[in-house]
Amino acid sequence: MLSDAILLALAPVFFVMGLGYAAGRMHIVENHQVDSLNKLVMDFALPASVFAATASASRSEMLAQAPLFAISGGVMLLLYLAWYVRQHASSKIGKEDAALQALTIAFPNLAGVGLPIVSAVLGPTGVVPVAVTLAAGSILVSPLTLILLEINGGKDGGAAGPMTARILGALRRALTKPVVLAPVLGIALSLSEVRLGPVVDACLLLIGHAAAGVALFLTGLVLSGQSFRLDWKVVRATAAADIIRPLLTALVVFILPVSAETAKVAILLAAVPSGFFGILFAVNYRLDSATAGSMVIASTVFSIITMAIAIAVLFPG
Template identity: 80%
Template sequence: MMSHAILLALAPVFFVMALGYGAGRLRIVDNHQVGGLNALVMDFALPASLFVATASAPRSEMLTQAPLFAVFGGVMLVLYFAWYVALHGTTKATKADASLQALTIAFPNLAGVGLPIVSAVLGPSGTVPLAVALAAGSILVSPLTLILLEFTSGPKDAETLAPARRLLRALRRALSKPVVAAPALGILFSLSELKLDGVTEACLLLIGHAAAGVALFLTGLILSAQSFRLDWKVVAATAMADIIRPLLTAAVVFVVPVTPEVAKVAILLAAVPSGFFAILFAVNYRLDSATAGSMVIASTIFSIVTMAVAIAVLFPQ
């Protein structure tokens, strides 16, 4: 029964990624022109899904997820800054490359991998904590990366502005991204006890349901255009994402007073492999995504073992 649940959670993820990878390799879809699919995921489908999941949650339920937001956000920030400082301080990596790699390690693939996993393991009750965890990453670590990218790889006309104005411009651009603004607005909507009407919710869900599948297909498509490079950075990044992240989360929830349910969900979500946001950001800013892509591939493959262990230990029934 447990092996079947694990297979049910993991098989669709790798199947859809393999479809995207195969479509790119066989030239069925142009894997060098992915701007349209990227916009579909980052500007429409994923923001709609995040907004509905958070906005439709009752205020009481949203408040109970506050510890998850704090724990998950704190763990992601620690890993983000640890990798960024170590890489940028000890190698010749640019700030943009260091931030993309840090985002890859810190922010799990909750949209693509986390959603089918919580659906298989927790059922419908897992949607809200997943959305809150996604919101934590979208509000905390994604804007950090976007600010650094805007500051270092943004429009050329920004170079003529004073540093303070460049920072404010980068911050405005980062926070105005739909993938950042949508979950924040959804949380505010829920806390204000406002209700989505049925028509609005149905309209947003129709496009939002495409987020996970298209994101996984797009990830495979982008990875098909890159060669896999196994080096010390990829190995270290895989260890940080698949082993250190869930273990660090387990240590935090052991010290911080949270309910057993929140602790289990936090550890399970932390065991999800590296996310694809950095790859999509790299495409947006026309940067090299090969290293981040290799990290995602290695982390996803290795997570077959780590996620299976996490599910078996946390949810043995």
């Protein structure tokens, strides 16, 4: 039955996320010092998983993902810029906070929610489109946020060094992160038809298999340390992330000549709730993370409904 398939896809995701949330709220695991778990996910497990998935894909399979990269990246960038410009123009918040909010809304939680959901719906082949979409967001909106943070303050008030040097430094830091380099290198190996061999694949997958579960636990843990404040900005942000993002993607794939499979995967990944990069960036740059945290909590809870609808409509079988 369709309801069983939806439950099978969503229940494990929110169960593990709930475990992380409960562990943080009950102080079983420290929810304000998540650097170590974050490094495990973002610097080791997730890069290993997406690198193995992309590098092992054939050249034809990887070329078939080009429309997904363009569509997902374009939608994220458009939503990012729209929210940033509107917030900066119509409210009293600074450019740094507007950038963090835009990142939170535009960049879905592909590591924590997207990977296990798509894997449950599509099977092992779902890792490749998640890796490609993650690469699109990591190359486009994540570096843009870092640049805006550096230009408008940085960690120490924005007085350190010339503007050009700060921008180049922000780009270097963003583009040399393992979670960015891994899919890029994997895509390059796939396109060049270089194969790593079964031993290397097995080594990478052993740590890579931890990515989805630990990322979900980390998401719940991060959310447990955030104060929740429901206001109209959070409501609008939730609507933008959970409703407008997948509908905008649906409009794009309807207009463009893309395959039905690419269209369905693009919409499903666009329906994934807001990611927690904005929270982590806020902590790193000593900025207020309460608004971004509220956005992530509301988006994650509401996505139980929107993702169930997306799976039912896109994958009725």
